[in-house]
Amino acid sequence: MLKKYFILAAIIFVAVFLELNYPRFLSLFGIRPDFFIIFVVYFNLHLKRKNAILFSGLLGLIKDILSFARFGTNAVSFMICSLAIDKIKSSVYQDEFEKFLQLALVFLISLLNSLIFYFLNIKMIAVELTFVKSLFFIMIPEAFYTTLVSPLIYTILKKCDLRYSV
Amino acid sequence: MIRFKKKFLVPSVVSILIIILFFLQPAAILSLKKGLADVFLLPLKLTHSIFNEIKLIVSYRKLYRENLFLNKEIAPLHQQLSAYEEVFRENERLNRLLSFKSKTTFSTKAAQVIGRDPSNWLSILIINKGKRDGLENGMPVISDVSLVGKIIEVSKDSSRVLLINDPNFKAAALIQDSRDEGIVSGSIGGSCKMYFLSLDTDVKDNDIVVTSGLGDVFPKGLLIGRVIDVDLDSTGLMKNCSIKPATNLSRLEEVLVILN
Numbered sequence: 541m542l543k544k545y546f547i548l549a550a551i552i553f554v555a556v557f558l559e560l561n562y563p564r565f566l567s568l569f570g571i572r573p574d575f576f577i578i579f580v581v582y583f584n585l586h587l588k589r590k591n592a593i594l595f596s597g598l599l600g601l602i603k604d605i606l607s608f609a610r611f612g613t614n615a616v617s618f619m620i621c622s623l624a625i626d627k628i629k630s631s632v633y634q635d636e637f638e639k640f641l642q643l644a645l646v647f648l649i650s651l652l653n654s655l656i657f658y659f660l661n662i663k664m665i666a667v668e669l670t671f672v673k674s675l676f677f678i679m680i681p682e683a684f685y686t687t688l689v690s691p692l693i694y695t696i697l698k699k700c701d702l703r704y705s706v
Numbered sequence: 707m708i709r710f711k712k713k714f715l716v717p718s719v720v721s722i723l724i725i726i727l728f729f730l731q732p733a734a735i736l737s738l739k740k741g742l743a744d745v746f747l748l749p750l751k752l753t754h755s756i757f758n759e760i761k762l763i764v765s766y767r768k769l770y771r772e773n774l775f776l777n778k779e780i781a782p783l784h785q786q787l788s789a790y791e792e793v794f795r796e797n798e799r800l801n802r803l804l805s806f807k808s809k810t811t812f813s814t815k816a817a818q819v820i821g822r823d824p825s826n827w828l829s830i831l832i833i834n835k836g837k838r839d840g841l842e843n844g845m846p847v848i849s850d851v852s853l854v855g856k857i858i859e860v861s862k863d864s865s866r867v868l869l870i871n872d873p874n875f876k877a878a879a880l881i882q883d884s885r886d887e888g889i890v891s892g893s894i895g896g897s898c899k900m901y902f903l904s905l906d907t908d909v910k911d912n913d914i915v916v917t918s919g920l921g922d923v924f925p926k927g928l929l930i931g932r933v934i935d936v937d938l939d940s941t942g943l944m945k946n947c948s949i950k951p952a953t954n955l956s957r958l959e960e961v962l963v964i965l966n
Contacts, residue, residue: 553749560750560821560832567956570871570896571826605742608823608830608859608866611735657827665827668873668893677894682826 548595551697555579556602566689571681573689576603577650580618581690582697584625585642596622609661617656621649639691646690650683740861744836747864750820751834812925814848814962815839820864829872829892831855833961836863844923846964852929852952853877853917854961865963869955870930871896878920879930881913890915890930890949896956898931903945909936915949925964 558575566572576599583599584592600618604611625645632641658665658674665674762769815835823830835841837860845857847867855875859866868875871892879890879900886907888900900915913933919926935948 556746557750557753559824567896570829570894574824574826576824602746603824605739605746606821606823606832607825608828609825611739657825661827664874668891669827673894678826 551579552595552599552602555599556606559603560606568685569681571678571685573686574650574653574682575686575689575693576600576614576618577621577653577686578646578690578693580621580653581625581642581645581649582694584622585629585645589626592626593619593622609657610664613657613660616660617653620656621653624652625649642694643687643690647683647687650686651679654679654682740859744861744863747820747832747834754818754820754834812964812966814964815841817865817961817963819958819961823866828874829855829869829896829955830858831867831869831958831961833865833867833963834863835963836861836865838862840965841865841963846924846928848928848962848964849953849958849960850962852931853924854953854955854958856923857963867961870951871898871955877924877930878918879915880918881907881909881933882916883913884908887918887920893948898949898951900933900947900949901939901944903947905943905945907945909933909945909947911935 555575555578579599580596583595587595596618597615600615603614603618607614628645628648654674658671658679669678817833817835817839819831820834821832823832831854833847841857841860843857843860847854847856853870855867855869855872857865858868869892870877870890873892873894875890875892877890878887880887881900881903884907886903886909888903890898890900893899903909911933915930915933917924917926917928917930929952931949931951933947934950937946937948938944939946
C-alpha cells in the first residue's frame with residue numbers, strides 16, 4: 541500500500557516537472573499539452589472515487605501554487621472535472637471501449653478545464669483574448685494537443701498499475 | 707443521511723475551503739503561496755543544476771578547444787579595448803560638459819530560467835533569483851540580445867517574468883529608422899505586435915524596433931525585434947505591425963535583470 545502511495549507521489553512530481561519544464565519541441569505555436577489534465581483523467585479512471593477527487597484537488601492546488609493565475613482556480617476546476625469524469629464514467633464507461641473513451645475524456649475534460657479557467661480568470665486575461673479567439677486559438681488546440689500526447693503518458697502509467705488499489 | 711454525510715463530507719469541506727480562499731484571496735494566503743512556490747521550486751532548481759553540470763562534463767572537450775581558440779583571440783582585442791576605453795572616457799567627459807545624463811549603463815543580475823507558468827494563457831518564466839538578490843516588481847529583464855519582459859511577482863528565492871509575447875505585456879517602443887512611436891504587446895501564437903502607428907508612417911519589413919524609454923519602465927534603446935508585417939488596424943485609422951522578437955523566447959535559459 542505504501543509503495544502505491546509512493547508511486548502516486550512520484551507521478552505527481554513528474555507531472556509538476558513536465559508542466560514547468562516541458563520539452564521545448566512540444567510547444568507548437570505557443571500551445572503545449574496540459575499534463576495535469578492527463579493525470580487528472582488517469583486518477584479518476586484508476587483510483588477510488590474519494591481519492592481521485594482528493595488527488596485531483598491536490599494536483600490543482602500544486603498548479604495554483606506554481607501558477608500566476610488567481611489562487612484556487614485550478615483546484616476548483618480540477619475538482620469539478622473530477623466530478624464530471626465520475627458522472628461520465630458511471631453512465632457511459634465500458635471496458636471494451638476503454639482506450640477510445642480515455643481519449644474522448646481527455647479532450648472533453650481539457651476543454652471543460654479551459655472554460656472554467658477562462659471564466660474564473662476573466663479579469664486577468666488580456667482584453668484582446670475574446671472568448672471566440674480563446675476558444676479557437678487556445679482551448680481547442682490545447683485540448684486536441686493534450687489528447688494527442690496522452691496515449692504516450694498512459695502507456696507509461698499502465699506499468700504503475702494503480703488500478704483501484706489507492 | 708449519515709451515509710450521505712460520510713460520502714460527501716471531505717470533498718464538500720475541501721471545496722468550500724477552496725471556494726472561500728478563491729473569492730477572498732487573503733494576503734496571508736498569497737504570501738504563503740509565494741513561500742510554498744519556493745519550496746516546490748527547490749527540487750527543480752536542484753535538477754537544473756545537475757543537468758547543467760552534466761552538460762558541462764559532456765561538452766568538456768569542445769569547451770577546452772574553444773578556450774584555447776579564444777585565448778589566442780583575446781590579445782589583439784585587449785589592445786582594441788584600451789583604445790576604446792580612451793574614446794569612452796573622452797565621451798564621458800564631453801557628455802559631462804554638455805550636462806547629458808548617461809542612461810546607457812545599468813547594473814544587471816544574471817538569473818537562470820527554472821520553469822514556465824503551467825498554463826497556455828500566460829507567457830511567464832520562473833527565474834531562480836528573488837527578493838534576496840535585490841529583485842523587485844517591474845524590473846526589466848533582458849537576454850544577451852534584447853528585451854525579454856519584466857518582473858511581475860517576486861518571492862524570496864524566485865521571481866516570475868512576464869514575457870513580451872504575452873498579451874498583457876505593454877511597452878512603449880519606436881521604429882529605429884523612422885522614429886515612429888507605438889506600443890508593443892504580445893499576441894496570440896507567441897509573437898508580438900506594435901500598435902498605434904500613425905497612418906503616414908513609412909515602416910517596412912525588417913525595420914528594427916527598440917524601447918522608447920517613455921513611461922520610465924524600460925530604458926531607452928533596448929532591442930525588441932524586427933518588423934515582419936505591416937497592416938491597417940480594424941478601424942483603418944492606424945497601422946499595426948507584427949514583430950519577430952530578437953530573442954527566441956521559447957529557448958531562453960539565462961536572463962539578465964536590470965536592477966537600476
